[in-house]
Amino acid sequence: MSVLGKILRFAKPYKTYGVLNVICNILYSIFNVLSIIIFIPTLGILFDKQEEVFEKPVYTGFSDLKSYGEDSLNYFLTQKVADDGPMAALAFICIASILIFFLKNFFRYAAMYFLAFLRTGMVKDIQDLLYKKTVSLPISFFSEKRKGDLLARMTTDVKEVESSVINSLEGLVREPITIVIVLISMLMLSAKLTLFVFLFLPVAGFLISAVGKKLKAKSQAAQKENGIFLSFLEETLSGLKVIKGFNAEKILGDKFTASTARYKEIMKSVLHRQGMASPFSEFLGVAVVITVLWYGGSLVFAANSNLKPQDFMGYIGLFYTIINPVKAITTINYNIKKGNAATERIYEILDLENPIADAPNALPITDLKQQIQFKNIGFKYQEDYVLQDFNLTVKKGQTVALVGQSGSGKSTVANLITRFYDVNDGEILIDGTNIKAFTKKSVRGLMGLVTQDSILFNDSVKNNIALGKENATEEEIVAAAKIANAHDFIMDLPNGYNTNIGDSGNKLSGGQKQRLSIARAVLKNPPIMVLDEATSALDTESERLVQDALEKMMQNRTSLVIAHRLSTIQNADLIVVMQKGKILEQGTHEELLNSNKGYKRLVEMQNLA
Known part of the structure; x- marks a missing residue:
């Protein structure tokens, strides 16, 4: 019964x-x-x-x-x-x-x-x-x-x-x-x-x-x-x-x-x-x-x-x-x-309870006015802390890049700001208010996300780009594709924007898939961009096209960039070097080269000195 x-x-x-x-x-x-x-x-x-x-x-x-x-x-x-x-x-x-x-x-x-x-x-x-x-x-x-x-x-x-x-x-x-x-x-x-x-x-x-x-x-x-x-x-x-x-x-x-x-x-x-x-x-x-x-x-x-x-x-x-x-x-x-x-x-x-749920009195947020602040953050996926005593301020309009070895906690920062996970210690503030005071939907609505793995669906090019904005017009989709340097290769496809790209977009190359992901984020037109190693899996030519698209997209936006290839973030307003979940140093490209610490060693390893 x-x-x-x-x-x-x-x-x-x-x-x-x-x-x-x-x-x-x-x-x-x-x-x-x-x-x-x-x-x-x-x-x-x-x-x-x-x-x-x-x-x-x-x-x-x-x-x-x-x-x-x-x-x-x-x-x-x-x-x-x-x-x-x-x-x-x-x-x-x-x-x-x-x-x-x-x-x-x-x-x-x-x-x-x-x-x-x-x-x-x-x-x-x-x-x-x-x-x-x-x-x-x-x-x-x-x-x-x-x-x-x-x-x-x-x-x-x-x-x-x-x-x-x-x-x-x-x-x-x-x-x-x-x-x-x-x-x-x-x-x-x-x-x-x-x-x-x-x-x-x-x-x-x-x-x-x-x-x-x-x-x-x-x-x-x-x-x-x-x-x-x-x-x-x-x-x-x-x-x-x-x-x-x-x-x-x-x-x-x-x-x-x-x-x-x-x-x-x-x-x-x-x-x-x-x-x-x-x-x-x-x-x-x-x-x-x-x-x-x-x-x-x-x-x-x-x-x-x-x-x-x-x-x-x-x-x-x-x-x-x-x-x-x-x-x-x-x-x-x-x-x-x-x-x-x-x-x-x-x-x-x-019957599962979602631990990342909206507070009963959660309010929507519609824009970033001043800054995003990571305050005394501590986070662990299981037993060991991935981030400890992490403090960072990202001002409106800034491009802040996170660099460091694999496992240093860079992607975790992106997961926390989008509330894919919640912090164990400390708090994330948007314009001085704890991120948990806002609804998840409105927080994520502020952000455009481009990841290392291009997540595409077995559908047409148009519908994959339109995922970034409900009821988007064809003109808006084309404009977003042009900013992402994707329009030309799309027009070369058999049915243009109506071409089905296959399971996970397997009919396209890595660079083409990434540019569609960028077009999707551009169409959303968010005030905050989160780029999680968006060019690390691309060849040199594809990287150049994607990087150009990223730079167009980041104009006049607050951007948090997680980078593996340091060539992509030399012009960032602030570069944060991470090591074992903590900030080792931060500054501009030139400042960090002169500091002779962790960033310079990373640059030398990639032959960019």
Whole structure:
């Protein structure tokens, strides 16, 4: 029920369809019972056992409803046989049966029709919420979790919930209603026989449920292994060049087959239990039917019995009708247990608290007026501090460059100013106000980000650039591309700005991809630019074009530049040399060359003295 409670919260927007489904299922169940009962008088006519009633019955109250209904039908049939013969009565019953079966199946379809809106809507809402939750989580979450495992939760686990839990909603509503209505009808036909039946159904249900006790645990293990499998596949496809270059196909192939072997063993156990459920429950159902047949037959043959042969045959039909809903409920129980594991994995993501959240009274910020200040900053990703006692002021309009060896904390500064992470100690101030006092969206709205890895999407050139500004016009996109030195190569593409650039922009060169990233940042037109080693992965010619584009973009903007190639930051207003998370020295290019400290050594290593 906890699983259903979690899943049914997604059904609230579609409760109207749920109510219509319940109404249709009630009507379906009523006509389902009538489709059995209507054959009782048919049997009476065929075997000349039909009770004749010559006086029209009088309705005396609800307690006498069964007798009134039987007597009314028998009175009508008696009149029909007397006036037109038994064939006319039989023809009437046949026509009535066709109508009842039509209505039964009509309401069954209508119930499924309305449920389709609820089912598809719930699946969509789960996927939408899971996606929104995933993209809202901090960057730190994705460094700890396997991407493949997240993909498994968003695809395989959602499909598992759909097939196991959501698809069970139809039976969860219809089968209990059918059971109740059929049981009421059975009690009306023979209370004594029905009470006897109640002795056997709980025993059969207990035996059937015993088969699936460990199904949830096995299903959870299967979902976890599937996440490992997808993660491994994602890593393989991403690192295919390295795998081939180091002839590591066999090593990774062995790991892959080990994962699929574990998944095979787990799923084999799950499928064995599932396979046992249906034949085992059918055998028990038949055993109960035969037992009821024996006991009911003894009641029919007993002296002064109130159970007529045609009533007993109708009773057997009703009882056989109730077996399928009972079996279906046990199947639903299996499915919900199976879907429980997937539901828990989905809710592990949905229930996560985002540590980098807006304060309750957070306000938007629209512009940088004076300066950005890093004040006594201390930060660590795990145990060891990456930044310690870091102090830096970036004034409006300045270009400040951070340089230093790998691991000195340069990129961490960029991660903190964009609030991809929050500081452990100290504070970051924008115009004297702590960055946490502003909304994340507005803080990031102030900034344009160009990273070493050009993050592009499998879409057209135009749409990749337009990501920087909602509802951007074509003229604005072209102008941004020209500033980024990208317009010329774009026009040489097969479809110009409408050319699809492939997965991660793989149809373009490194320099072309980087210039598109710059065009995207230019189109956003932010007051603050954050450039994280934007030219380090480029060849000399591409670097020249990209550097020219960067210089155009940084004009009249506050810029924080993280640089590996010192040739790109010689004109910066302030160069900050970092070492092991602390500032070693800072100043202009000329000042730092004359200081004979860390910066000069870095310059000499790059032959720029």
